Amino acid sequence: MKALLKRLAVYCDIGSREEAVAAELETESHSYAPGEQMVCEGDQLRHAFVVERGWASAHRDLEDGRRQVVHFLMPGDFFGLQVMVARTADHSITALTEVEAFRISPGAISHLFAEPSDIGIALWWAQVQEESILREHIVRNGRRNATERVAHLLLELHRRARIVGHAESETKHFPLSQQLIADSLGLSVVHVSRVMTRLTKDKLIERKGKSLKITDRDGLNALCEFDTGYLHLEADISAFRLKRPGRPPDQTPGENRAGAA
Amino acid sequence: MKALLKRLAVYCDIGSREEAVAAELETESHSYAPGEQMVCEGDQLRHAFVVERGWASAHRDLEDGRRQVVHFLMPGDFFGLQVMVARTADHSITALTEVEAFRISPGAISHLFAEPSDIGIALWWAQVQEESILREHIVRNGRRNATERVAHLLLELHRRARIVGHAESETKHFPLSQQLIADSLGLSVVHVSRVMTRLTKDKLIERKGKSLKITDRDGLNALCEFDTGYLHLEADISAFRLKRPGRPPDQTPGENRAGAA
DNA sequence: CGGCCTGTTGAAGAAGGTCAACCTACGTGG
DNA sequence: CCACGTAGGTTGACCTTCTTCAACAGGCCG
Numbered sequence: 001m002k003a004l005l006k007r008l009a010v011y012c013d014i015g016s017r018e019e020a021v022a023a024e025l026e027t028e029s030h031s032y033a034p035g036e037q038m039v040c041e042g043d044q045l046r047h048a049f050v051v052e053r054g055w056a057s058a059h060r061d062l063e064d065g066r067r068q069v070v071h072f073l074m075p076g077d078f079f080g081l082q083v084m085v086a087r088t089a090d091h092s093i094t095a096l097t098e099v100e101a102f103r104i105s106p107g108a109i110s111h112l113f114a115e116p117s118d119i120g121i122a123l124w125w126a127q128v129q130e131e132s133i134l135r136e137h138i139v140r141n142g143r144r145n146a147t148e149r150v151a152h153l154l155l156e157l158h159r160r161a162r163i164v165g166h167a168e169s170e171t172k173h174f175p176l177s178q179q180l181i182a183d184s185l186g187l188s189v190v191h192v193s194r195v196m197t198r199l200t201k202d203k204l205i206e207r208k209g210k211s212l213k214i215t216d217r218d219g220l221n222a223l224c225e226f227d228t229g230y231l232h233l234e235a236d237i238s239a240f241r242l243k244r245p246g247r248p249p250d251q252t253p254g255e256n257r258a259g260a261a
Numbered sequence: 262m263k264a265l266l267k268r269l270a271v272y273c274d275i276g277s278r279e280e281a282v283a284a285e286l287e288t289e290s291h292s293y294a295p296g297e298q299m300v301c302e303g304d305q306l307r308h309a310f311v312v313e314r315g316w317a318s319a320h321r322d323l324e325d326g327r328r329q330v331v332h333f334l335m336p337g338d339f340f341g342l343q344v345m346v347a348r349t350a351d352h353s354i355t356a357l358t359e360v361e362a363f364r365i366s367p368g369a370i371s372h373l374f375a376e377p378s379d380i381g382i383a384l385w386w387a388q389v390q391e392e393s394i395l396r397e398h399i400v401r402n403g404r405r406n407a408t409e410r411v412a413h414l415l416l417e418l419h420r421r422a423r424i425v426g427h428a429e430s431e432t433k434h435f436p437l438s439q440q441l442i443a444d445s446l447g448l449s450v451v452h453v454s455r456v457m458t459r460l461t462k463d464k465l466i467e468r469k470g471k472s473l474k475i476t477d478r479d480g481l482n483a484l485c486e487f488d489t490g491y492l493h494l495e496a497d498i499s500a501f502r503l504k505r506p507g508r509p510p511d512q513t514p515g516e517n518r519a520g521a522a
Numbered sequence: 523c524g525g526c527c528t529g530t531t532g533a534a535g536a537a538g539g540t541c542a543a544c545c546t547a548c549g550t551g552g
Numbered sequence: 553c554c555a556c557g558t559a560g561g562t563t564g565a566c567c568t569t570c571t572t573c574a575a576c577a578g579g580c581c582g
Contacts, residue, residue, distance in 0.1 A: 042490075060400045063486055068400040082393075085386040086493040090393050113374070121346065127388070128343040132351050134395040139321045139329040142402050142447030146538070177560065186403030188539050193562060209547085225324055229303075232347045407570070439529065449571050454529055470579090523582105530577075539568070545561080552555080 003052050006164050007076030008122040010233060021117045025050070028103040032056075032095040039079070039093040047103045048080035054099035055175050059183065060091045069184035071134065072096075072157065072176075076164045078126050084109060097175045125232070132230045141186045144224065149185040150195045152224040154205065158214055159228055174212035264313050267425050268337030269383040271494060282378045286311070289364040293317075293356040300340070300354040308364045309341030315360035316436050320444065321352045330445035332395065333357075333418065333437075337425045339387050345370060358436045386493070393491045402447045409485040410446040411456045415466065416487040419475055424494075435473035 005014050005022055029052070032038050038056060039045070051073050058071040058079070070091060073079060079093060083106055113120040133156070140152050161172060182192045199205050204220050206213040214220060266275050266283055290313070293299050299317060300306070312334050319332040319340070331352060334340060340354060344367055374381040394417070401413050422433060443453045460466050465481050467474040475481060 058396075060396070062400075062404060066404040068403040070396045070399045081385075082389040082493075085382065085389050086393075088490070088493075090491045090493065091396060124342075125346040127392075128346050131343070131388075131392050131395065132347075134392065134399065135319075135321070135331045135352060138331045138395065138398050138402065139323075141399065142329040142445075143323060143327040179560080184403075189561085190540080190563090191538055193560095194538095197562070229349070230351045232343075232349075232351065438527090450529085451531090451572080452570055455531085455570095458530070525580105525582090527580085528578085531575085533574090534572085536571075537569090540566085542564090544563085547560085548558085550555100550557085552553100 003075035003164050004050050004078075007126070008119070010163055012118045012122060012125075014118070017117050018119055018122075021112065021115055021119045025104055025108060025112075026102055030101055030103055032099040032101070034095055034097055036095045036099075037092060038095055038099070038101070039089050039091075041089055041092045043089045044087050045080055045083040045089050047105050048078065048083045048109060049101040049103045051075050051077045051079070052100045052102060054095060054097040056093050056095050056099055057180060057184075058091050058093050067183045068186065069180060070137070071130070072184070074157075074160055074164065078123060078130070081109070081123065081127055096180070129232050132232060136230045137184075146185070146187055146191055146195050147198070148224040149187070150181065150192065150199065151204070151220045152226055153181065153185060154212070154214065155217070155220055155224070155226040156231075159231065163233075172212065173210060175210065264336035264425050265311050265339075268387070269380070271424055273379045273383060273386075275379070278378050279380055279383075282373065282376055282380045286365055286369060286373075287363055291362055291364055293360040293362070295356055295358050297356045297360075298353060299356055299360070299362070300350050300352075302350055302353045304350045305348050306341055306344040306350050308366050309339065309344045309370060310362040310364045312336050312338050312340070313361045313363060315356060315358040317354050317356050317360055318441060318445075319352050319354050328444045329447065330441060331398070332391070333445070335418075335421055335425065339384060339391070342370070342384065342388055357441070390493050393493060397491045398445075405485065407446070407448055407452055407456050408459070410448070411442065411453065411460065412465070412481045413485040413487055414442065414446060415473070415475065416478070416481055416485070417492075420489060420492065433473065434471060436471065 005019065008014060008018075030049075032054075038049075041060060053075055056073040057069045058073060059067055059069045061067045073093065080089075109123075112123065136156070140149050144152065157176075158172075178192045178196065179189050181187075181196075182189045185192070187195075196205070196207070199220075200207060202219070204214070204216045204223075206215050220226070266280065269275060269279075291310075293315075299310075302321060314336055317334040318330045319334060320328055320330045322328045334354065341350075370384075373384065397417070401410050405413065418437075419433070439453045439457065440450050442448075442457075443450045446453070448456075457466070457468070460481075461468060463480070465475070465477045465484075467476050481487070
């Protein structure tokens with residue numbers, strides 16, 4: 001549960017109570033091989049899960065083979081709060097690297113929300129954040145050109161990776177093939193290749209094997225007006241706090257735009 | 262609150278308890294003129310709201326004027342569960358017709374989830390459904406061509422309108438300009454016009470003034486493989502029900518594909 | 523009446539898609 | 553150790569889809 005706690009720590013203080021609650025969730029760890037289908041569209045969902053290690057993609061496939069990636073799951077990300085109300089999966093999840101995940105039963109989830117810990121609120125926040133990421137995905141693919149899309153996606157992934165401490169080295173292991181990027185951005189692989197070689201030649205990024213380094217973040221930012229606002233890195237949970245006093249409000253320092261990221 | 266209850270009734274039985282809980286929310290009704298900005302990106306959110314009457318669009322605007330509509334709000338739709346954890350709006354909401362909405366305070370929301378009524382679960386379900394609609398939006402715009410996008414959007418809107426009983430006449434008042442459709446589908450107005458003229462000439466739809474009639478649903482379905490699965494019209498809330506026994510499970514009859522819709 | 527908003531149509535152009543060849547890195551089996 | 557196959561990436565040529573620009577038409581409202 002380390003990844004989840006790390007992520008939640010961004011906006012709320014994790015105390016011993018939260019750690020205890022999180023520890024209870026660690027019951028059933030499961031690991032998936034790269035390429036393995038973790039959830040298949042149409043499946044009956046029996047549990048949600050939290051990713052502890054590795055990357056996965058959420059996607060839908062059309063009859064004729066076209067595929068659209070709707071979301072990338074990284075450590076600390078949650079899948080399937082919907083298991084509480086909707087039993088049938090409306091999209092698939094595929095492991096991109098080796099993935100370790102904790103399965104969480106519906107019962108455990110509703111327990112989480114009843115428990116007096118911040119974890120329940122935290123999950124809500126994670127849900128809000130994910131939805132916001134989906135909206136930004138729509139904006140990116142709908143109103144930006146190919147170069148802007150690639151730049152924006154790379155910045156988002158890098159920023160999200162940093163939250164769970166996976167980009168501190170700047171040169172991070174980057175597990176996405178150009179096919180996946182294309183399927184996320186609604187472009188062809190060929191065009192993604194062209195754009196990325198362009199970005200490389202312009203010294204905005206550097207690629208070696210399976211690693212990707214952002215060498216000129218300001219340059220990328222300038223290309224696509226990246227704004228981290230939608231990631232809601234500063235949450236305000238005072239609405240909930242009112243109910244359970246006795247804690248100081250969080251003081252997460254701000255960070256929003258371009259250079260700051 | 263009639264619209265909300267009507268919508269929720271699709272998958273859970275509304276009893277007197279639920280009606281009472283919903284009635285409590287009706288405190289502050291507010292009405293907005295067509296074109297009025299209900300929420301502005303960057304605003305500090307003070308309350309969520311439920312749409313009772315009218316249509317609204319959720320959108321983000323880029324610096325250079327490009328606009329992307331990320332969601333259409335219809336009667337019974339909810340905005341701003343995020344108010345519980347994130348105070349700053351990450352997108353704007355604009356009334357498209359005259360809109361009547363009930364404002365809901367964060368306190369009232371958390372109360373809803375504490376109350377022993379189905380309304381809390383219902384909101385959760387609404388949230389899951391909305392997220393699913395966003396995912397489908399990504400798929401539509403990412404991997405479908407212009408004609409498919411238009412057909413798919415029209416079918417979705419029609420289907421959603423029917424849930425709250427606004428499409429029974431088939432010839433419904435359709436408040437979306439081609440500009441809005443374009444901004445939702447990531448296309449230019451001109452191209453939307455061309456596609457819709459084509460669909461009209463092919464007798465798939467009929468347009469008169471501000472009304473739009475789907476004259477050949479099977480034809481439209483065939484164009485875009487529309488599948489209502491993602492709308493989660495059949496919810497399974499047994500996970501929650503376990504906690505509060507004493508009610509028979511719902512028996513919402515199925516309906517999924519093409520001709521059936 | 524005139525202005526404005528919405529939609530229509532045509533012509534020209536750009537962005538990105540498709541097809542196909544080729545290249546490298548890697549893993550597997552002989 | 554090399555031969556081979558496969559997956560991922562690159563590059564060029566050509567073509568399609570959608571965009572842009574521009575002109576015009578109808579409805580609505582002051």
